[in-house]
Amino acid sequence: GFHVGEGGAVCAACRAGGEPLLPLHRGTLRALEQGLRLPLDRLDRLALGGQALDEAHRLLARFHRFHVGLDLRSGRFLDEILTSGVEPAA
Numbered sequence: 001g002f003h004v005g006e007g008g009a010v011c012a013a014c015r016a017g018g019e020p021l022l023p024l025h026r027g028t029l030r031a032l033e034q035g036l037r038l039p040l041d042r043l044d045r046l047a048l049g050g051q052a053l054d055e056a057h058r059l060l061a062r063f064h065r066f067h068v069g070l071d072l073r074s075g076r077f078l079d080e081i082l083t084s085g086v087e088p089a090a
Contacts, residue, residue, distance in 0.1 A: 002029070002059055004066045022059055028052040032059075 001021025003010045035046045
């Protein structure tokens with residue numbers, strides 16, 4: 001699972017304070033790690049399947065909410081872009 005407060009993946013035995021972990025498959029975690037290593041101009045090469053994309057979206061939303069302390073106003077806009085498959089105008 002992923003420990004949002006600690007900012008990383010942990011095993012169930014290592015979680016701090018018994019806080020709940022966000023379920024995350026290893027494949028999703030590996031894809032996100034690969035995305036961190038890609039230059040921005042090659043990020044479109046990162047391919048996530050349906051389940052991995054859902055997990056990544058849920059993870060990022062919780063991560064932002066936890067660390068920023070509020071929901072981003074642009075969150076709905078980003079959700080619309082992600083679900084519509086339409087690229088925003090440059």
